[in-house]
Amino acid sequence: MRDFNEPEAKLDALLDTINSSARQAIAEYKKIGHGSPRAIRLLEGAYHQLSSILAPPQHAVMNFVFNYNWACTNVALRARIADVLDEQPEGLSVDKLAEAVNLDEIKTARVLRAPTLMGCFKEVERDVFANNRLSLILKSENNTAWFARVLSRHVSKCAGVVYESMIEEEFSRSHEIDKSPRDFVFRKEGLKGKAWKILNSTDDETRNEFHRGMFSLSELHGASAVLYHYPWDDVSSVVDIGCSVGSFPTPLAKMFPHLRITNQDLPEVIVQAKTPWEENAPEVLLDGRVEFIPINFLEDVPAVGKDVYYLRNIIHNWPDVDATKIFHNIRKAMGPNSRVLIHDCVMVQTFQESGVATDELTIAPEPMLPNFGAGSHRTYQMDLIMWFTLNSKERTLDELKTIGATVSLILTQVYDLVETMVVEFRIAEI
Ligand SMILES: C[S@@+](CC[C@H](N)C(=O)[O-])C[C@H]1O[C@@H](n2cnc3c(N)ncnc32)[C@H](O)[C@@H]1O
Missing domain, CATH: 1.10.287 (Helix Hairpins)
Structure with a gap:
């Protein structure tokens, strides 16, 4: 030792x-x-x-x-620099590149040099840039490019007013969803709109940006690992609550043909939710194994008596009071063998708490911080994104347990998928 x-x-x-x-x-x-x-x-x-x-x-x-890489990346994304460079694998001189994207040549070179230092883009000779393994991800065909664009353009604005929102009376001690730094920015700019109304907007561009962002988040988190780590063979029906346009249930249905799947989301989303199934898994639609039922999960009870109620990137969107309402409504739908799966980032403390069970979590070897320190960077940044945009948070296992306990659900299993965890709850035996 x-x-x-x-x-x-x-x-x-x-x-x-x-x-x-x-x-x-x-x-x-x-x-x-x-x-x-x-x-x-x-x-x-x-x-x-x-x-x-x-x-x-x-x-x-x-x-x-000293970190403005987000600002440079935002320029590269909005000007579609990686797309232009993709046509010139050997490299393109910055004067031609700047002309193609209609920006100043000297400023374009400066925007590219900061990410180049971190391994994204390559300066093959003085003032000649080319794509490399990292910058190819910024091509507009990639979901990650869209997500990075949303974060670097919109969320950075919310981040810029965090302190102001913490000292302004109405916002400072509120944990309600409409008192986020995003709402603070909106008010300052004379804009209106609740987050979910905007994200599920009827404006095709905004909606498309959001949906691609969700696909990207799932890729970033390696969220599809749940397909391999949860014992899906032991269940026969799954409800995806807040399914969006189906990046989880479509591969699930393909990999496990015995499963019956219920998709539930707001009515305006359910209208769009069928299209990806028609494109990617028409056979499942034809089999009649999948159904689409609109819901407002803050008020309505989901489909009754199913084996699994799966919520990915849902509970972290809501402050405690709303998260509790969602659990409450699901609890009413559950049968004796039903379980709830919360699939989110889970916060692990930077210190080892005595007496606090860590369940199945992988704890870093000493002398690292128990939660892997900077190895958990993305989880902690996601927590801040939830705060800045929705006044919500990523939770610890204990916080999730507390919400579950309000409706007599107990934590029965944790699957540590590294970037995210799947936390299983069942009805507590009395
Ligand atoms: C962050 S997205 C997660 C989508 C999907 N589960 C995923 O991981 O890709 C949150 C989803 O919750 C849905 N949602 C928001 N408020 C809702 C409500 N009150 N009732 C039902 N769904 C809601 C949104 O429409 C959106 O599809």
Whole structure:
């Protein structure tokens, strides 16, 4: 056992973790083109922790704010620079590139150099840029490009007023959904609109942006891992509550032909929800294994007596009072063998709490922070996005348990899928 009170032992252990996780990621990269999320979580967490110990403090701290890569990425996305470069795999001089996207040449080069430093785009010779493995993701055909565009354009605006929203009387101590920094921005700009009305808007561009963003989030989170990790063979019916346009239930139906699936979302979404099924899984529609039922889950009870009530990226959208209403309505629909699956990012503390069960969670090896530190970067950023846009949050397992307990549901199983977790609840036996 190493004594981590000795600073050197700590540094050596972090270096060992970097070494072993990097070796694992390299082996995976050779096979599938990238390291697995599990290896990358360890690697990112360990090297950030090591560098924050070794670097001058002002250097480490200023890196938090010396970070305008989001602004440069936003320009690249909106000007579709990766699409233009894609036609010139050997590289394109910045004067021609700037002309093609109708921007200033000198500014375009500066916008590209900051992400290039981080490995996104390549300067093949002075003022000649080309795509590389990372910048190809920014091509407009990719869902990730759309999600990155929404975050860097809209959410960054909400982030800019967080402190103001925390000291303005009406917003400061409110945890209601319509008192988010986004609402603060809207009020300042004289705009109106509830978040879900806008996201499910009748304006095709906004709606398309949102739907592609949701597909991207699921890709980013590797959320399809739930298809392989949950025992779907043991259930026969699944309700996807807040299904959107079906990025989860369509592959589920294809992989498990015995399942009967109910899609539930707001009426305006259910109208659009059939199209992707017609395009991607028409055989399931023809089999009659899938149904579409509109719902307002804050008020209505979902389809009754099904085996699984699955909610992905739903509970994190709602403050506690609304999340409790959703649980309450589902509880009314459940039969004795039903279970609820909450599929969200789950917050794990940066410290080891004595007496708090960690269930099935993977805890990082010492001397790393128990939650892998920077290896959990995206989870903590998602939590902030939920706050900035919906005054909501990602939750800890204990917070989820507390909401479940209000309707006599107990946590029975946790599946740690690295970027997200699937948390199973069943009716508590009395
Ligand atoms: C963040 S999206 C998640 C979509 C999908 N579960 C996924 O992971 O891709 C949230 C979904 O909740 C739906 N929603 C919002 N408010 C709702 C309500 N009151 N009743 C039913 N669905 C609602 C939205 O229309 C949207 O499709």
